[in-house]
Amino acid sequence: MDNIDTIDRRILSALQQDADQSLEDLGAKVGLSRNACWRRVRILQESGVIRKRVALLDPQKLGLGLSVFIQVRTSNHDPDWLDKFARAVKLMPEILGAYRMTGDLDYLIHARVSDVKDYDALYQRLIAKVDLSDVSASFVMEELKETTELSL
Amino acid sequence: MDNIDTIDRRILSALQQDADQSLEDLGAKVGLSRNACWRRVRILQESGVIRKRVALLDPQKLGLGLSVFIQVRTSNHDPDWLDKFARAVKLMPEILGAYRMTGDLDYLIHARVSDVKDYDALYQRLIAKVDLSDVSASFVMEELKETTELSL
């Protein structure tokens, strides 16, 4: 159930790049029959190694051309502050990632907005929901790499 | 070709969450027949709004439990330094994202590794390839949110 061999890795690698291909093509790619391949994919799904399949959209074409990383500090250590913060970021669709980092009271947020004005609106909404002692934004000038493919 | 209406948004939203559902289900969800829906999806794909469909894997189950953000500074401003750096990060599969940030000579890298020892190996490989004057890592202690779904 946890044993992932070379063929499984090849399958996963192919599906990370393109989840649309038929089992026929996938099987050919990894040197397996359509059916043997299907069974392995099924196991990988049921064991949760494959979490789900999704469509990846183009941010530019949706008017979300500005990617921003927001560094957040708080002085507040209420037991439920974090809970409130977590709930807030989950409800804001522009926020793609939010992480509690090493270094005690540091949080990092990754968001996508249309422009600087739109970022400011996001910022205002965020500080209205939870109190943050220090917030600093860094904007992405150039995307050298961005992928959902994990190393296998 | 660039006009995305409400129904398209509903389609995109559904496919961002789950690209596996049939056109039948998808159509029902947005109030369209199977193939009215199919034609819209086709257009969204051809116009590039839908970039691709991929499988998302579970990092834990693949032994990539440690997420890390690496902040990089360089003193080098050779015209081709950036090119070399970009090539290097693209070739390293543990690196999921690499960004040139505002603030002149600041780069941010997002990577996934198995543990701190594995991070060190990544670090060594990176500085062997390109010269970096300052590198500092922050590790993710807790993932509050992480999604590929864009705001629609």
Add this chain to the structure above:
DNA sequence: AGTGAAACACTCTAGAT
């Protein structure tokens, strides 16, 4: 231009060998 209904062709899925 954009829709729904039906026909077709193909792929998935599952059981048996």
Add this chain to the structure above:
DNA sequence: ATCTAGAGTGTTTCACT
């Protein structure tokens, strides 16, 4: 692992509005 068969899906065609 291969074969087979049935169910379900994507895709095309056509008629309609």
